[in-house]
Amino acid sequence: MHQGITKPIGDLFSSASGDAAAVAQQIRKQEAELTLPRVDEQTALEIETQIRSLYTSTLLAGQPDKAKHQGIAFAVELFGGMRLAAGTIGPGVTPGNWTWIERKINTVRLHHKSSFLTGRELVTKGRDINSLGPDFAAHGGAFPIRVTSCTYPIGAVAVSGLAQEVDHWLVTQALCNVIDGQKA
Template sequence: MSTRDARGGDGLLEELAAQEEALVLPRFTHDDAWRLGSLLVGLARERRAAVTVDIRRGGQRLFHYALEGTTPDNDAWLERKARVVERYAASSLRVGERFRSRGTTFEESSRLDPDRYAAHGGAFPLRVTGAGVIGVVGVSGLPQAEDHALVVDGLTAFLEELRTSWTA
C-alpha cells in the first residue's frame, strides 16, 4: 500500500486517515501482541529489512525485537514516534503530514521537544472497537514511508488472520 503519491498533502492525509479507520481491531491481548510482532518480524525478514519492531499498550512494552543491522538509534526513534501517537491518537506519519500540509514542520510548530517527539512514519495507533487507542505498534529502520507501509501491511494481515479465525 503506497503512502506517497501524486495527490500530495490532502490526498495523502485522506489515505492515512482511511488506513486508521480500516485497521481497528476487535481486541488486543498480550498473545495478540506476540502474534502481530512475530508477523511484522516475518514480513521484515521477507523484505530483507533491518528494522526494530515495538508494540506497547498503556505504557507497557509487550513486544520488542531488533533484527540484525539495527542499532540503539532505532529504539530511540521508536520511543519518539510512539510518543507522537500517544499524544495525537494518530499515526506518526499522519501527524507529520498534517504539519507539512500547512507549510511547516512538526519540529518548527508543535512546541514539543524534538528529542522526545518525532512525527516521522513508522508508529501506528492500536485502536480497538469500543475502546479507542489502547497502544502503539512501531517499526524503525527504513525511510519513514516504508516504515509506515510495513506496519500497515502487518496490521492488515493480522486483522485478516483474526477475521479468518472467527469463521473457522
C-alpha cells in the same frame, strides 16, 4: 480483507514525496478501518510475527543489498507503559532506533493518530515536521492500536530503521494481516 488499505511497497516511495494531503487522506482511511477485535499477548506476538515476516519476505527479497546493512527495531506498546513485544531484525540497529520508536509512540499518544499522519498534516499546514519538540517524531512508523470496544487508541505499534513510508507500511500491513487472521 483490507484491499486498498495498504499500498504495494513500490507505490510508497512516490506517494510519500508527493501530495501530503493525498497521503494524509489515505492514512486517515487506514486509521478508520484498522481496528483490532482484541489486544492481548497473543495479538502482540501475531503483530511481531507479521513484522518479521514482511521484513524478510518483502524487503529482504526486494532489496537484498540494502537490507544487509539496514535492520529495524519494533515495539508493540500500550499507553499505560506496558511493552507487549519488542525486538530487532537485521543488522545495524542502534540505540538511536529505540529513541525514534519512543518519539514516534509519544506522537501517537499525544495526537491519537499515526506519526506519519501527524507529519503529513504538518506539511499540509506549511509547518516543519520536526516542530513538535525533542520528545516527539512526526515521521512515519508508529500507528495507533485501536480495539472495537474503545473509542480512543490504547497503544501503538512502531518500527524504526527504514524510510518513514516503509516503516509505516510495515506496521499497517502487519495490522491488516493480523486483523484478517483474527476475523477468520
